[in-house]
Amino acid sequence: MKQAFCIPSPAVRPSACPGLLRIVQAKDGGICRIKLACGRLDATGAERIAQAAQRHAGGVIEATNRANLQIRGIHAGSEDALIGELLAAGLGPRSPAADDVRNLMVSPAAGLDPAALVDVSPLAARLLTTLENTPRLHALSAKFALLLDGGERLAMLEHPHDIWLSALPLEGHIGYAFGLAGCPPQAPGDVPALAVVPEAHADELLLALLDLFLELATPEQTRMRHLLVSHPAAELLQRLKERLGDVLLGADDWRRSPAESQAHIGIGGQRQPGRVYVGGVPPLGRLDAEQLLGLAALARRLGDGSLRMTPWQSVLLPNVTEADAQAALQALEGLGLLVDADAPLTRVIACTGSSGCAKGLADTKADARRLAEMLKTRSRLAGIHLSGCSRSCAAAHPAPVTLLAVAEGRYDLFARQADSTNFGEPLARHLTLDEASELLASLPDTWSFTR
Numbered sequence: 405m406k407q408a409f410c411i412p413s414p415a416v417r418p419s420a421c422p423g424l425l426r427i428v429q430a431k432d433g434g435i436c437r438i439k440l441a442c443g444r445l446d447a448t449g450a451e452r453i454a455q456a457a458q459r460h461a462g463g464v465i466e467a468t469n470r471a472n473l474q475i476r477g478i479h480a481g482s483e484d485a486l487i488g489e490l491l492a493a494g495l496g497p498r499s500p501a502a503d504d505v506r507n508l509m510v511s512p513a514a515g516l517d518p519a520a521l522v523d524v525s526p527l528a529a530r531l532l533t534t535l536e537n538t539p540r541l542h543a544l545s546a547k548f549a550l551l552l553d554g555g556e557r558l559a560m561l562e563h564p565h566d567i568w569l570s571a572l573p574l575e576g577h578i579g580y581a582f583g584l585a586g587c588p589p590q591a592p593g594d595v596p597a598l599a600v601v602p603e604a605h606a607d608e609l610l611l612a613l614l615d616l617f618l619e620l621a622t623p624e625q626t627r628m629r630h631l632l633v634s635h636p637a638a639e640l641l642q643r644l645k646e647r648l649g650d651v652l653l654g655a656d657d658w659r660r661s662p663a664e665s666q667a668h669i670g671i672g673g674q675r676q677p678g679r680v681y682v683g684g685v686p687p688l689g690r691l692d693a694e695q696l697l698g699l700a701a702l703a704r705r706l707g708d709g710s711l712r713m714t715p716w717q718s719v720l721l722p723n724v725t726e727a728d729a730q731a732a733l734q735a736l737e738g739l740g741l742l743v744d745a746d747a748p749l750t751r752v753i754a755c756t757g758s759s760g761c762a763k764g765l766a767d768t769k770a771d772a773r774r775l776a777e778m779l780k781t782r783s784r785l786a787g788i789h790l791s792g793c794s795r796s797c798a799a800a801h802p803a804p805v806t807l808l809a810v811a812e813g814r815y816d817l818f819a820r821q822a823d824s825t826n827f828g829e830p831l832a833r834h835l836t837l838d839e840a841s842e843l844l845a846s847l848p849d850t851w852s853f854t855r
Contacts, residue, residue, distance in 0.1 A: 419546045421437070421504075421546040421547065422436060422437040423546065424436060424437065424439065424487065424491070424497070425487060425496070425497075425500055425503050427486075430476070430761055430762070431760050431761050431762045432464075432756075432761075433477035433478050433479060434476075434477070434478030434479075434483060435474055436475045436478060436483075436486060436490070437468070437474040438473050438474065438475070438490060438495050439472050440471065440472050440495075440713060441508075441528075441532055442510045442514065442525065442532075443472070443713040443714060444710060444711070444713075445473070445710065445711045445713065446709055446711075447700040447701070447703045447704050447709045449494070449495055450699060450703070451696075451700045452489065453475065453495070453696060454694070454696040454700070455489075455693070455697075456475065457475045458693045459485075459486075460479055460486040460489075461475050461477045461478040461479060461482070461486070462476070463692050464476040464691075464692060465690070465693060466689055467690075467719065468689070468717065469563070469689075469715050469716075469753075469800045470509060470800070471509065471512065471712075471713040471715050472713065477760075497536055498536040498537060499536060501539065501542040502542055504542070504546035505535045505536070505541055505542055505548070506532060506536065507546075507549040507550065508528060508531060508535070508549075508552065509549065509550070509551045509715060510524050510525070511524075511553065511554060511556035511558055512558060512713065512714040513556050513557075513672065513681060513720070513722075514528070516679075516681060516722055517554075517556035517557055517558055517675065518673055519555065520554040520571075521555035521573065521578055522554045522555065522578045522603065527552060527607065528552050531550070531552070531607070531610055534610075540615075541614055541618070543618055544614070544617075547626065547627065548566050548627060549563075549565045549566055550569075551567070551569065551588075553568065553571060553588060555570070555572070555660075555661075556663070558664065558668060560714075560715040560716070561587055561590060561660060562587060562800075563587070564629075564800070564801060565585075565587070566584065566627055567584060567613050567614075569601075569606060569610070570588040570597075572600065574600065574602060577602065578603040579600045579601060579602050580603065580606050581600050581658050582598055583595065583597045583598045584628045584632065584637055584640065585628040588659075589658070589659050590660050590661075590662055592659075596657060597658055598640075599641060599652045599653060600652070600654065600655050601651060602653075605651045608651075609648065612647045616640060616643055620634075620635055668683045668720065669683050669684065669685060669718065669742070669743060669744070670683060670745055671683075671733060672720075678726055679725060679726070680725075680726055681720045681721060681724065682732040682733050682736060682743075683718055683719065683736075683743075684718060684719060684736035684737070684739075684742060684743045685716070685717070685718040685719075685741055685750050686718065686742075687740070687742060687773070688749070688773070689717030689753065695740055695741075698739045699721075702721060702732065702736070702739070706725075707723055708722060710722060715800075717753065718741075721736070749772075749773065751786070752772045752789075752790070753787070753789050753798045754769050754771070754772035754789070754790040755768050755790070755791055755792045755793075755798040756792070757771070757790075757792040758809075761792060763792065764792030765811055766792055766809035766812050766813060766814070766815070767812070768790040768798075771790055772788075774837055775788065775807075775840065775841055778837070778845075779845065787804045787805065788804070788807065788844075789805065789806045790807045790809070790815070791806060791807070791808050791809065796827075802826065802828055803820060804819065805818070807835075808827060811834075813837065814834050814835065815834075815835050816835070817832045817833075817840055817844075818831065831843065
């Protein structure tokens with residue numbers, strides 16, 4: 405569906421975050437971020453993104469850790485033409501001011517995962533419509549983010565969200581535990597859920613939380629964690645009860661069951677009989693336009709004509725017949741995606757680094773490939789994050805291991821702790837990649853990266 409509005413460049417609010425209507429300049433050119441509803445993209449949309457990247461940029465496309473896509477290296481003077489093509493393809497917001505507020509995450513297997521308690525897709529669609537069509541909500545920060553979790557085994561549960569809802573059984577029905585500025589609790593000691601709301605009142609709860617935030621937050625308090633400093637969670641819960649009546653229930657020390665690590669790679673079962681999804685990882689989250697065109701063609705040939713991006717910077721091909729699963733897996737591999745969950749590079753993430761970012765102190769993309777090659781004989785490889793600077797753009801939460809660049813080819817090594825709010829505990833400083841790989845390889849199998 406074509407968009408009816410013109411490109412509103414002067415009205416786009418300032419932000420360091422790229423959007424579809426706000427192209428942010430980097431060392432390698434402009435960046436345009438396309439926010440995909442629930443990470444979903446049809447084959448035609450994928451083709452239009454790839455073609456726009458070829459015409460107006462260098463053909464480099466990145467999968468993000470919020471299940472979106474972004475085009476890098478946009479040529480100077482091509483910005484308006486690129487935006488216009490993406491809007492004409494139906495990839496933009498319903499209104500210009502709504503582009504920033506579409507930060508909603510669901511499982512990439514929502515509606516497919518047989519372990520799910522509920523398909524959150526209808527609730528997600530209603531919430532996105534509310535966000536886009538309610539002008540007062542457009543004042544939310546471009547980083548303000550929400551999570552709807554249906555209980556899938558394939559779920560990102562470590563990204564902190566300003567508001568999160570997670571499904572649980574509730575007396576023969578479904579309810580949602582919810583919390584603020586964090587993640588669903590999975591282990592003893594995690595911040596517990598604030599309360600539980602019956603499924604029928606989930607829309608009402610979400611709107612009440614958003615309105616409450618906007619009413620109480622000062623201009624400097626752009627995230628829920630900022631608001632909690634001046635208005636503790638207990639106070640916000642009381643205000644919610646005053647607005648919603650007696651629909652809120654106690655959480656009773658509820659904890660979310662763990663998700664399955666690496667379930668986004670390879671073949672996964674679906675609730676639909678005879679159907680599976682097939683997942684692959686573009687190395688370090690980077691695709692070229694030809695790969696995206698190949699994925700679109702594959703989705704039409706062996707899937708249902710759609711793709712699902714994931715917060716692990718990977719892609720799922722849903723609704724493949726069981727008979728075609730191996731062919732789809734081989735086709736993904738043929739396109740250059742990683743389809744073996746044991747491949748070291750599937751557990752390494754890296755920011756753009758000095759090759760594309762002026763703040764990067766090292767070429768993290770190239771170094772990540774080298775490090776994965778050095779560690780390929782390791783049977784146990786924790787998740788490793790190479791960050792070109794302290795901003796940590798590639799990781800939405802602390803990785804088990806972080807290599808923080810301090811100079812070209814030199815890194816400080818950190819290990820995550822259970823209560824880490826930054827990179828974690830420093831293990832060594834100013835290491836070469838060879839020294840870092842030797843140190844990681846020397847750690848015993850009993851070492852815990854979350855101690």
